[in-house]
Amino acid sequence: MRKPAKPRITKPHLKWAWNKRRSVWEPYHRVTWTEGGKRRERAVKLDWQGDAERLDALYWECAAGKHEKQQAPAKQTxxxxxxxxxxxxxxxxxxxxxxxxxxxxxxxxxxxxxxxxxxxxxxxxxxxxxxxxxxxxxxxxxxxxxxxxxxxxxxxxKLDWPLGDNPTRGVDHYGKQREYEPWPQWMVDALDKAPEDVRTAAFLILNTGQRPNAAITMKFSDFDGDWMSVLDEKNDERMEVYCPAELRAFIASASRKGAYVLAKNLTQPRGYWAVSKAFRAWRDDLGPKAAKYVLHGLRKLAIIRLAEAGCSDAEIQAVTNQSAEMVAYYRARASRKALSRSAQQRRT
Missing domain, CATH: 1.10.150 (DNA polymerase; domain 1)
Structure with missing residues (x-):
């Protein structure tokens, strides 16, 4: 193939070089000087894409020392x-x-x-x-x-970097959030018509009493007969917890698409955010009354159900690994319901 003529665009320090592999002429902004008796050179390839106007802009960017390839790499990254x-x-x-x-x-x-x-x-x-x-x-x-x-x-x-004012200063935090609302029974009942991933995630959270991400990423191998291995994410610690019969039956009948109960493929779990996105879409379909409920509320509902079943605070903590303060907070919710039921029934 015959080499095409070199482009006729000329400027001081603009040099053209033939690229044999690509069979094209490529422009460079090339500057040479002598330092310590040795010839020095700095050349910046200009990605002109065959556009004379683009080449002109890139050339003058180099002439001003502002081309990205002329900038020293940042040290404070x-x-x-x-x-x-x-x-x-x-x-x-x-x-x-x-x-x-x-x-x-x-x-x-x-x-x-x-x-x-x-x-x-x-x-x-x-x-x-x-x-x-x-x-x-x-x-x-x-x-x-x-x-x-x-x-x-x-x-x-600690590193003495000249960073100036902290850019987070003056940005208001959303602040302490109210505790998660435990799901009402009507919303639990509505799970029958939820997408499979949402239904499975909800069942795991409610029956293990664990944080949503820990429950969602459980493996089939975490269930061994009467026991299950659960992850306390906050303390990065695994615990052996007794597995309720209903959950054992669920795991035994679940279709196995991989190592995880909620499987993305053979070796990876569904991500928390993928499940959360599916949950929010389902929740939105339930209407405004469902808007305040999140997946974490099922973990709180687990505490209430255990309290209503007569479990002590120590027993609830052994299952959920929640703090004593949190168990007491949601136990009070359960106690109020039980007392109100007893009081109202006396009226009849």
Missing amino acids: WRALIDAWRKDPRVQGKLSEGTKKTYRRDMESILEKNADKDVRRLTKSAVRAAHAKLAETPRKADRFLQTVSLLWNYGAN
Whole structure:
């Protein structure tokens, strides 16, 4: 194939090089100088895509030293900041495993899109936008703010990075949220017509008494006869809990599409957010009266049902691993119902 003529576009420092593999002429902004008696050169390839106007813009960007390839890589990146925080024994030695796991989730989310970005470029408006985007899950939103603030302060105070004002300052938290509402019986009954993933997830949460994510990601191998192995996510600890007969029967009859009860494929579980999305769509179909209920409310309903069955606080904690304060709070809900029933029945 005959080599085509070199483009006639000429400018100072604009050089054309023939790319044999692609059989095209490629433009470079090339500058040479002598330093310490040696010839030095810096060349930036211009992705002009055959467009003279684009080439002109790229050329003058290089002439001004503003082309992205002329910028020194950022040293104060989110990756460097998070790595330093994770490796600092002064920090890690003060945190519980559950707290570390909570921070780890948020930090992985930050790294996913911002690992090599300069921390100093984060703005308050960007923080507000990210916080608002998580408004449907206010606890998660506020935890995100807390994580960003923690990292920023660590970089400024422990690494002596010139970060300036913390961009989370002045961004209002959603604040302490009310406790999750236990599901009413009519909503539990409505599960009969829910999508299979929602129905299965709800059954697992209610009958194991565990946090939604821990219940949703249970394996068939976690069930062994009368017992089940459950994960306390907060403390990153596994416990052996007695498995109720109804749940044993459910697991025995469940179709096996993989290692997990809620399987994405043979080796992976359905993600919590995929199940949550399906749940919210089903909940929306139930109308406004269902809007305040979330999957976590089934865990609270489990406490109430155990209390109504006559279980002691210690027994409820052995099943759900909830704090004594939380068990007492929801036991009171159960006690009020029982007392009101007794009182109203006396009227007749």
